[in-house]
Amino acid sequence: MVVIALQGYAAFIVLVMIVFAVRHWYFTLNRLWSPQRPYYQDLFDSELPHITVVVPMHNEAAVATGVIDALLDSTYPKDRLEILPFDDQSHDDTSTILHEYYERYPNIVKPVYMLGGLRGKPNALNVALRLATHDIILVFDADYTPGKDILRALTAAFSDPEVGAVMGRVIPLNSGKNFLTRLLSLERSGGYQVDQQARYNLDLLPQYGGTVGGFRRSMVTRIGGFDLSTLAEDTDLTARLFIEGRKVVYANGSECYEEVPESWPARFRQLRRWSRGHNRAFFNNVVGIVRSTHLSFFQKLDGVLLLSVYIIPPLLLIGFVANALLFFMGALPLWSVVAVVFFVVAFNSFGNFAPVYEIGAAELIDGAGRRLLLLPYLYYLFLFNSWAVTHGLIDTIGDLVKQRSPHWDKTVRFRGSNT
Amino acid sequence: MVAILSVTAFVAVFALPLVPGLFELARPRDNSGLPIALNYSRDPRFFSQSFRVKIAVLCESRAFGRARFLDRRNEDAILGKRPCLAPNSRTTDVQIANERLICGAGATMTDGYGGKSISCGEEVAARTLCSDGAVVLGDRCSVERWIDAESSLDVGNDCYLGMSASSGGFVTLGGGVEFERVYGERVTVRSAGEAPSPKPTKDAIVLRERDIAKGPDIIVRGDAVVLEGTLLDASIKAHGSLFIERGVRITGNAIARGELVLLDGGVIEGHAFGERGLFLGVNTRIGVPGQRKTAYTAGNAMLCNGATVHGWIVSEQGGWSA
Structure with a gap:
């Protein structure tokens, strides 16, 4: 019985790898060779709509001035711009800095001080849904x-x-900055320049990433606001918008700098949090995606694959163990040997390295040079990622079993530090 | 011994792909963040504004004659008050006129600037033209890169306008004009050309006023037809082509994943976005006076006589006036 289960599992993993391999491969080819779907950046408008910009902050004294100054320096008409920086129970000088901005720009910068209650971005965004003056946030x-x-x-x-x-x-x-940041930079390129753009091209499900983006307040309010039970409110929102027949669009030309983790422990915590939230979004929305009457078959397939992306690495690790067990139990029949070989080949040629195709293509499009030499190192980053993601999946299962709300763990900032 | 060799060989083969990266890690040469133009701001008249900054020093000097122009090796600037290029003449110098620049029929030139105006006869070929006043192009002129006029831009028949034509005031296009991007307070076609009359596909969804009243915004999953005379006080999007019949008025935006066709007398007061093509029939209008909107297509655009766009026309694959 155990042997049959293990064999079935091994076959299942091979199938999953093939599906992901084809997906990544197709995305890469689409991005490289197909006509690119236009975004709306050329829609020049002398009467721009009123907008609200939300900046969630928790102990952000080191960076608060940078983001608010940049927003104030934008070309967007100031009489149509409202900035809501959220001081989410900070212990540093964030509130003082925000108050100074309020005194200088009372009609534009309107800080929100959250002194108690639930902490975290989803809660701040729910408050923003109530406080924002305008529909576009x-x-x-x-x-x-x-x-x-x-x-x-x-x-x-x-x-x-x-x-x-x-x-x-x-x-x-x-x-x-260091080896880790260089690898993360490669990962980001593949994820945006190829993966997001290809999904936008193919009318699949580009993902709202929670920052450098925005949403319609009326639509988000209509679907119940942000879910406080997940740490990935962005993925959750993406899924729920598509389930309701709305679109998320990707603006490849709207580029913005961010700071990536510079230490492995910080990266581990970030990835664990993402995995925990993303997997919760999977359990919350996968049935809705499959049953949605607004989505085509391929959109549903992409939605399920998108939501399950943080479940796959643990499944792969279990797949390795399952095959090893089968081997040592002497229960590896011929078909299974073939399956194992196929699995290993698929994993190394397409599955694991399919994202590498995307990253390589992205770097070529971006005009990168010698950084491409670091691509093979991503294999080791993948192993590290798998470990962190597995922890996140265990956290998710714990959340579901114990019916607990996850604790928001902010990614540590490195700007201004010498570490 | 064999075991040691095997393990060593395995490790070597496994580590081989990592070796080239070691050189980059040891001596990083490509480790900076991807560049973002943080100060970039989309401006339909970007080329000309940039050009004006570059020639400002020359114009302010008011010293007529030949001068070195920027760091260009093979091109000097010729400064004059009212220079005039003879018909069929050819020059590789940049013509800078403090007041009026006149180009005779058939003249060929590189860049031209007119402080008060530029007037070109028929079949003039230029690389760029820029004026702080008006610009008039005769029939069959061609501009290789861009053209800009601060006040008004009048384009004759069968001209080619390069990648951008812009004006701070009105733009008038004759028939058979080819363009990619045209911007102005009002862009209008004045031609005697015969207007084609496109037809919708047979399986397009027909939207009647009673359907549209369900609004506020209309989203159609396929091709769509908005029937003649409809008033739509909202935006509309079609996942396929959007065919808007005569006399329809849409107060919001019209977005089509396929072609966007606006037949005679139709009005879209917001943006018109046709992903695969854009057709503006006779006496159609995009935008409202005083407010600049955009008529965009990633495909080809065709504008018929009397078609007016208040703002910007963007046609990635090229457009022309009928």
Whole structure:
């Protein structure tokens, strides 16, 4: 019985790897060779809509001025711009800094001080849904540096009445800091330049990433606001918008710098949090995606694969163990040997390295040079990621079993530090 | 011994792909963040504004004659008050006129600037043209890169306008004009050309006023037809082509994943976005006076006589006036 179960599992993993391999391979080819779907950045408008920009902050004194100055320096008409920086129970000088901005720009910068209650971005965004004056809400994390035109470019997406959310491109600012940041920079390129753009091209499910993006307040309110039970409110929102027949669009030209983790423990915690939230979004929305009457077959398939992306690494690790057990139990029949060989080949040629195809293609499009030599190192980053993601999956299962709400763990900032 | 060799060989083969990266890690040469133009701001008249900054020093000097132009090796600037290029003449120098620049029929030039105006006869070929006043192009002129006029831009028949034509005031296009991007307070076609009359596909969904009243915004999953005379006080999007019949008025935006066709007398007061093509029939209008909107297509655009866009026309694959 155990042997049959293990054999079935091994076959299942091979199938999953093939599906992901084809998906990544197709995305890469689409991005490289197919006509690219236009975004709305050319929609020039002398009467831009009023917008609210939300900047959630928790102990962000080191970076708060950077993001608010950049927003104030944007070309967006100031009489149509409202900035809501959220001081989410900070213990440093964040509130003092925000108050200074309020005194200088009382009609634009309107800080929100959250002194108690639930902490975390989803809760802050729910408060923003109530406090924002305008229907279009853009979100930037505190460590981001928006350019002068990005508010206009992101807002242009809402000219399309079907668009519920828009996502811009994130580019690491500190990519050259160390080995980890260089690998993360490669990962980001593949994820945005190829994966997101291809999904946008193919009318699949581009993902709202929670920052350098925005949403329509009315649509988000209509679907119940942000879910406090998940740490990945962005993925959750993406899924729920698509289930309701709305679109998330990707703006590849709306680029913004961010800071990526510079230490392995910080990266581990970030990935664990993402995995925990993303997997919760999977359990909350996978049935809705499959049953949605607004989505085509391929959109549903992409939605399920997108939501399950943080479940696959643990499944793969279990797959390795299952095959090893089968081997040592002498229960590896011929078909299974073939399956194992196929699995290993698929894993190494397509599955594991399919994202590497995407990253390589992305770097070529971006005009990168010698950084491409680091691509093979991503294999080791993948192993590290798998370990962190597995912890996140265990956390998710614990959350579901114990019916507990996860604790928000903010990613540590490195700007200004010498570490 | 064999075991040691085997293990060593295995490790060597496994580590081989990592070796080239070691050189980059040891001596990083490509480790900076991807560049973002943080100060970039989309401006339909970007080229000309940039050009004006570059020639400002020359214009302010008011010293007429030949001068070095920027760091260009093979091109000097010729400064004059009212220079005039003779018909069929050919020059490789940049013509800078403090007041009026006149180009005779058939003249060929590189860049031209007119402080007060530029007037070109028929079949003039230029690389760029820029004026702080008006610009008039005769029939069959061609501009290789861009053209900009601060006040008004009048384009004759069968001209080619390069990648961008812009004006701070009105733009008038004759028939058979080819363009990619045209921007102005008002862009209008004045031609005597015969307008084609496109037809919707047979399986397009027909939207009647009673359907549209369900609004606020209309989203159609396929091709769609908005029937003649409809008033739509909202935005509309079609996942396929959007065919808007005569006399329809849409107060919001019209978005089509396929072609966007606006037949005679139709009005879209917001943006018009046709992913695969854009057709503006006779006496159609995009935008409203005083407010600049955009008529965009990633495909080809065709504008018929009397078609007016208040703002920007963007046609990625090229467009023309009928």
